[in-house]
Amino acid sequence: MATIESELTRICCGNIGADVRALARFSLLDWLGCIFAARATPVALAWARALNADRHDVLRSAMSPDRTDAQGAALALGGLGNVLEMDDLHRASILHPGDTVCAAALAVAMRRPTSGPTLLAAIVRGYEIATRIGVAVAAGGYTPFYNSGTCGVFGAAMAAADLHRLGSAHLADALGQAGMQAAGIWQCRLEPGFSKQLATAHAARAGVLSAELGAAGFTGPQAILTGEMGFFKSYYPGADPAAVLDPQPWAISRMSYKPFPACRHAHPAISAALALGADLSSPVQRVDIHTYRAAIDFCDNTAPETADQARFSLQHAVAVALQKGAPEIVDFAPPALQVPATKALRGLVHLHVDPEYDAAFPNQYGARVVATTADSTTHTATCPAAWGDPENPMSEADLIAKFQRNAAHGGLTAKAATNVQEAVLALADAPDLGALAQSLAQSLVPQQETA
Template structure:
């Protein structure tokens, strides 16, 4: 076995993370990201159109099995893999979960869905839970730094395919698995990394399921490895490993190791979404909302909207043009910049209720006056918008960093408002407020099982 390959380096680091060596900003950020996960999971449970079917499937999968693990908004307990599946799927259902722009992933959902199930079974402390989450973020985001856009271009969904390695890292840290067992878990996870972008064509619920299965499969890999099942070595960098197979070798492995262990925590590079939509739509929404406020433009005054996006964003939310102009489902709407821009003109933002307007004549009329192009000069999640009125007004706004990015952060009260608004779709206000207050001091929790039980209904 090669002892200095990418897999080994990341595993060794993940197992070595210690809370006392974590900077205060990273400590605060990981608690914020967990609170955000809880909010979007509860919101997905309460609002998403896929929830009833997912719950029926989860109950069928758990039939005949005993379980102690919490699924948000449910009274009964579930086996750990099923709880992880449902919580992960719920948290990704609204497309409202955190994002890491350099890896183009939603790192938190697979990590926290895995950790919640394991922490409840093993009565883990809050400090160990957060420490494990930090390890998971480092691994997911750093693998993503190596592959960048390449996994998307190959047709895969890296939140799930890359995310399983972060979820396994976090779980291995929490469980105190040995180095050998963790390497086995990585090797097994390499055969479970799955999720294609075909959902962009049909609007199915696969994307939500991908992330649930990622957490589910992470627990399977950890359990098997913990019991002595051997996994392949070098699952990341090997000749038939993840990076070559899922990114066609278009990778920079050295990027994954830059600054590793030097306090450059990836949670500090992770953004939070203010809108339940693909992150590539957010700069557009922000730009339009700014122009509407500044120039007091009404939707009926708009002759044309011109939008420029970075190439990967353009590929995800702007083409095929005719399909993106007429979204047929919430999933279609989440990945249509035409829909997002029209709603932003009418509402000054975008909420989950906005997806009730897929057939709204006002929305469709604005969509038909919108033109989108790709602009390689735009970086990350940025966008440029020009608004042209019937009277000849021309106003432009460029947003390099949408609200919620590290350079344009959401303050703590923004996290609180987002959490409470989503949590109260399922839980009574007093319970939601209690979770909010305790989450701010989560490292002081002696037994995460007690905290997690607050997420149950009743």
């Protein structure tokens, strides 16, 4: 008899067209740029110490199949994608699937014979199951659980299981074991620390382990989502289980990408502020941001003291956008937080819950910014869909440019970054991952070793 779990896996294991697999190249490229950019952050350095990474470079160890197994690589890779808040987002599920799915898929694929199309298909399927479960649990908005961890583990398991070519019975076991390891609560956003990165890293590794358990015949609960003590009733009692089966295009075709290194909830306001910039002919005396409640809950910080806090500050992100244009990574670093003009403008920003935007969340993330200038003129810009959303997408050229900037920030040479970029974009026709593995290994060799 068909169950929600079996129907869900049937959907996710459906035929994937070449056009959809091609989209997965950009999800992988975007995630790689995010982890490259985070390579030398305090999170990455602490992570490297904890994992005893070679030369304190967690990426170098993870990308070397002779140094780490798939679980170890997924754990290492899964901790970096969300550090700088540039990871992809699926809005309706309030979920960043790339952090877990790409980490698990790449960790497994680099350690077994895999073609480029096979890797891309695994990523598509991982995104699909994670976001479908995420849509069901996000029906009422945020809960105390961190969806990227709790739902992301299913995506990681699906991607890894697909690469292991598990049949339906073993796949069901793998997903059951993934649910047994689902973890992540939002206390991590209320206190400073690296636990958000731990949640995605754990989910990536647990997904790989789940696939390996399934392959070994290590049986798991079949009603892991809908059982009396299953995932939905235990973690998300307000979930809508039937939503996982709703007819939808492949999730990877509906992703949002972040052009700016800040919480996605700040992006609609940033986009609106950028639209205002050219119209402001005199000094700003007041800024009013009208947006949805979750954006304010996450990003209300008039006086951020750290880069992490600044990335979750509507006031800072909008002040930067009004003063200098599109925010960059350096604009959230501690020195930028102390710029007198930026500090002054942050203090002039006022936040308001807009009922219309609030009702549209989480399916849409919108904002309206009103700037009042010294001549008492008001200037208004609205953003129903931020740049990078499916309705206002970043082009392929935009995503490539973002990858190049992030790779450079992570210390890659222009040649090394381009080699990785070309290898990823060629995956749709690649008979194996040789070119990708070589480009990744070469990009992470310290420059003194190549002299």
